[in-house]
Amino acid sequence: MNSQYLSLFVVVPLAAAALLIAVRRPALDRALMIGIPAGMTLAGISLLVQHQSTPVIAHNVGQFPGGVSIPLISDTFSALMITVTSLTTTVTMVFLTQTREDRFRFLAPLAIMLTAGVNGAFLTGDLFNLFVFVEVMLLPSYALISITGTWRRLGIGRLFVVVNLLTSTILLIGVGLVYAAAGTVNLAELAGAASRDPRIGFAVAVILLALAIKAGVAPIHGWLPRTYPATSAGIMALFSAVHTKVALYGIYRIYSTTYEGEAPWAPIIAIAVALTIIVGSYSTFGEHIMRRALSWQMVAGVGHILLGLAIFTQFSLAAGIFYMIHHIVTMAALLLTSGAIEQTYGSGRYERLAGLARRDPWIAVIYAFALLSLVGLPPSLGFFAKIGLLQAAANAEGWQAWFYITVVCVAAVGTLFAMQRLWSGVFWGPSMENYRPEDPNGGRAKRVPLPRDLLVRWNLAAPGAFLVGVQLVFFVLAGTLVPIAQRAADNLTNLEPYVTAVLG
Amino acid sequence: MILPITIGVLVTGGVYLALQRGMVRIIFGMALLSHAANLLLLTIGVSAYRGEPLADRTAVDVAADPLPQAFVLTAIVITLAVTIFMLTLAVIGHNDDTKRMPATGEFHDR
Numbered sequence: 001m002n003s004q005y006l007s008l009f010v011v012v013p014l015a016a017a018a019l020l021i022a023v024r025r026p027a028l029d030r031a032l033m034i035g036i037p038a039g040m041t042l043a044g045i046s047l048l049v050q051h052q053s054t055p056v057i058a059h060n061v062g063q064f065p066g067g068v069s070i071p072l073i074s075d076t077f078s079a080l081m082i083t084v085t086s087l088t089t090t091v092t093m094v095f096l097t098q099t100r101e102d103r104f105r106f107l108a109p110l111a112i113m114l115t116a117g118v119n120g121a122f123l124t125g126d127l128f129n130l131f132v133f134v135e136v137m138l139l140p141s142y143a144l145i146s147i148t149g150t151w152r153r154l155g156i157g158r159l160f161v162v163v164n165l166l167t168s169t170i171l172l173i174g175v176g177l178v179y180a181a182a183g184t185v186n187l188a189e190l191a192g193a194a195s196r197d198p199r200i201g202f203a204v205a206v207i208l209l210a211l212a213i214k215a216g217v218a219p220i221h222g223w224l225p226r227t228y229p230a231t232s233a234g235i236m237a238l239f240s241a242v243h244t245k246v247a248l249y250g251i252y253r254i255y256s257t258t259y260e261g262e263a264p265w266a267p268i269i270a271i272a273v274a275l276t277i278i279v280g281s282y283s284t285f286g287e288h289i290m291r292r293a294l295s296w297q298m299v300a301g302v303g304h305i306l307l308g309l310a311i312f313t314q315f316s317l318a319a320g321i322f323y324m325i326h327h328i329v330t331m332a333a334l335l336l337t338s339g340a341i342e343q344t345y346g347s348g349r350y351e352r353l354a355g356l357a358r359r360d361p362w363i364a365v366i367y368a369f370a371l372l373s374l375v376g377l378p379p380s381l382g383f384f385a386k387i388g389l390l391q392a393a394a395n396a397e398g399w400q401a402w403f404y405i406t407v408v409c410v411a412a413v414g415t416l417f418a419m420q421r422l423w424s425g426v427f428w429g430p431s432m433e434n435y436r437p438e439d440p441n442g443g444r445a446k447r448v449p450l451p452r453d454l455l456v457r458w459n460l461a462a463p464g465a466f467l468v469g470v471q472l473v474f475f476v477l478a479g480t481l482v483p484i485a486q487r488a489a490d491n492l493t494n495l496e497p498y499v500t501a502v503l504g
Numbered sequence: 505m506i507l508p509i510t511i512g513v514l515v516t517g518g519v520y521l522a523l524q525r526g527m528v529r530i531i532f533g534m535a536l537l538s539h540a541a542n543l544l545l546l547t548i549g550v551s552a553y554r555g556e557p558l559a560d561r562t563a564v565d566v567a568a569d570p571l572p573q574a575f576v577l578t579a580i581v582i583t584l585a586v587t588i589f590m591l592t593l594a595v596i597g598h599n600d601d602t603k604r605m606p607a608t609g610e611f612h613d614r
Binding site for chain 1: 572
């Protein structure tokens with residue numbers, strides 16, 4: 001792929017969103033909201049293939065000379081993130097059409113606009129441009145989080161907007177401080193700058209703080225488990241696949257480029273990571289609703305992903321990136337399957353659901369495989385992801401090795417028990433007797449006896465099942481994924497190709 | 505010193521208002537905070553140089569740095585859009601203090 005085509009990753013979704021706002025055709029809505037992320041997945045794979053020979057391709061938008069222009073840069077890390085998030089987005093969009101959520105007038109254009117921001121954030125090599133693309137991603141989300149509900153979701157939308165606007169303001173201040181201290185916001189020019197000059201180091205730390213809030217790192221994670229579960233399952237899966245992951249990508253990229261290794265305040269990362277993992281996995285116990293429990297697991301996952309950054313070796317970065325891929329796919333599979341159960345049986349509460357393993361064995365099988373992946377037991381991609389992290393932790397220096405291994409193992413035990421609680425609440429126990437069917441006026445109708453033949457329809461179960469299948473395939477073919485993660489980590493530790501490609 | 509003091513006052517007011525109950529006050533707080541951020545961005549261009557940054561019109565040694573101004577312009581647009589959206593949420597959401605449910609007749613059981 002020629003480097004000037006990189007801007008198509010942003011331009012095509014934006015143009016499609018504009019088209020869908022002007023033209024009102026439900027069939028076109030569906031075709032584009034599924035087709036565009038699917039096309040992005042293929043384009044991402046072709047980029048990955050190309051990066052086997054050329055590590056970095058960069059395009060200076062508008063052909064301005066390097067250093068002045070805004071660069072779009074693709075390397076293995078960003079291409080991998082585009083591929084995985086686009087694949088998950090495609091499956092989520094299919095789910096949204098199956099729950100008939102695409103009947104809301106602006107859902108399709110907003111969701112496509114969201115992917116434009118996500119792709120832009122992955123490709124940009126300019127800090128201010130990163131801020132802009134994060135905003136392009138967030139503005140449709142503000143609407144999406146409350147579009148599929150009624151007044152109750154508006155309250156959650158308020159919390160989401162206020163937290164994200166505050167964080168964006170902090171991010172903007174950080175970008176401004178970087179410009180004041182370094183005279184540039186071009187990431188390639190900032191390579192190694194933060195470790196040379198403490199003023200730039202402080203400015204970069206402000207940016208990283210903002211991204212950490214957006215990622216949901218403890219102790220500033222509280223907004224995430226309160227807002228995400230309140231929206232619909234499809235939208236939550238979409239958000240979990242892209243929002244926190246864009247922030248994590250930004251943290252990985254900016255930290256490793258500007259600090260080129262350990263920051264002087266690296267112990268803070270270690271503490272925050274350990275806190276995030278423990279808080280996330282043990283808070284799961286306190287929840288009685290499937291998607292709320294899973295949102296705490298998202299927090300724990302953020303901690304696991306950042307563990308790779310906290311150790312900061314070539315291997316640990318690769319392990320962190322590998323965990324990120326696993327987490328995106330597994331979390332989306334769990335959320336979509338939970339959504340299918342909620343849609344069919346009218347509730348996601350442990351108390352309201354029971355005996356689904358007997359009643360609906362296929363859903364139980366899908367959910368079981370996804371849970372195995374979440375906990376990190378074979379056969380699943382999560383097994384290799386967790387082994388990679390533990391291996392990286394074991395190679396860390398001194399106290400770090402023991403500390404990280406203890407944290408990961410203690411958290412895994414917590415996750416295992418919390419997920420058993422979910423399993424016994426939802427899939428075991430006596431048969432369900434009544435449920436609230438969907439009300440044509442919105443929401444749920446009065447409680448009625450549960451008909452014997454009511455099962456999760458295959459078209460609702462298929463998206464989650466597909467993602468479970470994807471992670472099972474990569475359990476077998478993990479050998480193909482490991483070199484890609486290693487090349488992605490190589491992009492972060494060996495900055496020379498990146499800098500030469502951008503600045504010429 | 506006027507700019508730093510103004511930024512400080514704006515941040516103080518913004519934090520105070522953002523911690524209040526009631527969506528409208530929070531929105532005003534967020535507006536003050538973003539004004540503070542915008543002023544900070546302008547300061548970055550070193551406020552001593554403030555000639556309009558146009559070639560052939562202003563000598564380079566008095567012209568302002570155009571990049572922070574572009575930053576501020578982008579940020580203002582984004583904040584304005586989000587502020588209007590938040591005001592909409594404040595109007596159509598429920599009452600902040602009583603948590604009274606609007607009578608839509610629907611029932612949710614998550």
